[in-house]
Amino acid sequence: MINEINTADYESLLEAKRLKLKGLFEPYTDKNIEVFASPVSHYRMRTEFRVWHDGDDMYFYMFDKENKKNIRTEEFIPASLLINKMMTALMEELRPNHVLRHKLFQVDFLSTMSGEILVTLLYHRQLADNWTLESKLLKERLSENFRVNIVGRARKQKIDLDRDYVIEELPINGKKIIYKQIENSFTQPNASVAIKMLEWAIDVTKDSRGDLLELYCGNGNFSIALAPNFRKVLATELAGPSVQAAQYNIEANKIENLQIIRMSAEDFTDAMAGKREYNRLKGIDLKSYECNTIFVDPPRAGLDDNTVMLVQKYEYVLYISCNPNTLIENLAVLSQTHTVKRLALFDQFPYTDHIECGILLKKI
Secondary structure, eight states, X not given: OGGGOOGGGHHHHHHXXXXXXXXXXXXXOOOOOEEEOOOSSSOBSEEEEEEEEETTEEEEEEEETTTTEEEEOSOOTTBOHHHHHHHHHHHHHHTTOHHHHTTEEEEEEEEOTTSEEEEEEEESSOOOHXXXXXXXXXXXXXXXXXXXXXXXXXXXXXXESSOSEEEEEEEETTEEEEEEEETTSOOOSBHHHHHHHHHHHHHHTTTOOSEEEEESOTTTHHXXXXXXXXXXXXXXXXXXXXXXXXXXXXXXXXXXXXXXXXXXXXXXXXXXXXSOOOGGGTTOOGGGOOEEEEEEOOOTTOOOHHHHHHHTXXXXXXXXXXXXXXXXHHHHHHTTTEEEEXXXXXXXXXXXXXXXXXXXXXXX
8 A cells, every 4th residue: 555655665676676777778778767756754735535434434435456445544644735634624524524525535635835735525426506505615624724725526527616727826937927726737746856847848848949738738828837948839739728727827927938729639630730720720820930849738648640740840859758668669669760968867756656757868
């Protein structure tokens, strides 16, 4: 169980990840791996727990796959201190409240380094007016000690008491960058390592020429931080809530050289290749961009073949990967046109086999 971690093991586990990554990249580079460690505890800013009902008692639990049983979870060492404090306070409120606990099966937490926390309560029933009333009273009581918002979810139903997002403030190279993070949308789970990822990306692109194209930009996490290194930035993202958050973040951070297009990386690749025309690109003068650098942070499946061909056209490729195996598959093709200049390991998920990494490629 990850909640029974031994922090004394952290350094050896991180070294094992470094050696594994070194072995994967050995056919392509002998560059030293820049390693960015995680805090050894309280590093996750978002978590979710199932809820177990036992008569008048109720508690969070995790499932132990090895022993095939539920483990009562009063605290969770990987989660932020803020989440741990909220777990205790919330459960004390929920246990005696029949309206709020009835058919509650899961609770999601999204916290920030800036002190905000969003609590999502998920139910196997439809939520009525009495739930809204009780949840507002719950928020009032919790707000005495927390900067909290509450969301209720059931099948085809979502109730926001005030708002369904938090505002994160990350210190990047001594400057504060603001990020709107929406409930049920992707955000980097390990904020301390996310800061190191952003600072590394800024460093490897600090002497860039021309413009930047980013695919899979999410809420603008990287593009906003990288914008000062480029003349202009053009970014794509398909998910509507992420695009909305990105537009908010652009305005909040006073970024004037970044434009977001709502479309998939695959569709944008087809548009750039002249295979199809898209209404979403009307009014955008793609020829005005002189993109020497492309940035990609794809899902675990990596880049599709067409996007790999698109990426090969750029002088510099900055690639962040949550799956080194698919990155290596892409690199088998990219290495025909590019060479590795920088390689980094970001330990987003300590005490697991998960490896997050980044590479900077330059055209041969």
